[in-house]
Amino acid sequence: MVLLTERDRIRQSLAELVERYGNTRSSLLPILQDIQRQHYHISEYAMQVVADLLGIHPVEVFAVVSFYSFLDFKPKGRFIIRVCRTMCCHMQGKDRVARQLETDLGIEFGQTTPDGRFTLEWANCIGMCDLGPALLVNDRVYTQVTPNEVHHIIEECRKVFGAHALQNQEV
Numbered sequence: 001m002v003l004l005t006e007r008d009r010i011r012q013s014l015a016e017l018v019e020r021y022g023n024t025r026s027s028l029l030p031i032l033q034d035i036q037r038q039h040y041h042i043s044e045y046a047m048q049v050v051a052d053l054l055g056i057h058p059v060e061v062f063a064v065v066s067f068y069s070f071l072d073f074k075p076k077g078r079f080i081i082r083v084c085r086t087m088c089c090h091m092q093g094k095d096r097v098a099r100q101l102e103t104d105l106g107i108e109f110g111q112t113t114p115d116g117r118f119t120l121e122w123a124n125c126i127g128m129c130d131l132g133p134a135l136l137v138n139d140r141v142y143t144q145v146t147p148n149e150v151h152h153i154i155e156e157c158r159k160v161f162g163a164h165a166l167q168n169q170e171v
């Protein structure tokens, strides 16, 4: 029986992604998005392997990861909460929502909770200007958020995380 190391497993799963999206330069972004979705960040090793499999220089992969704000080098939380800080949301009370998030989660913007569940970040306009304050939890948009609703949003995420953890335990 052959035992796979962690690196072997990463290489194998990245090879599967390359097979799915194709080994051309244009596959780079969808591959990186998939890695981000699965692992909540893109490690240095993963960048090297992707470059190797696509036959491009690792610097190109690094440049793409640095360019897009939704791709991360460092591990982030299972839920990334991005609060819009652009003018309309600012005028509609984004600071009160932001303070409530910091209080409830016990972290500041740019940080991740020690249990790895939540990351708080600022975002620029997400296109919901007349319905501010607006925020994103991963891909889901919340509008006209009040400080009181922050508790419900966090609670909702905790339930999803709990169910997810339970499912994983059962596997």
Ligand code: FES
Binding pocket: 084, 085, 086, 087, 088, 089, 090, 124, 125, 126, 127, 128, 129, 130, 132, 134
């Ligand atoms: S200003 Fe916040 S969504 Fe546009």
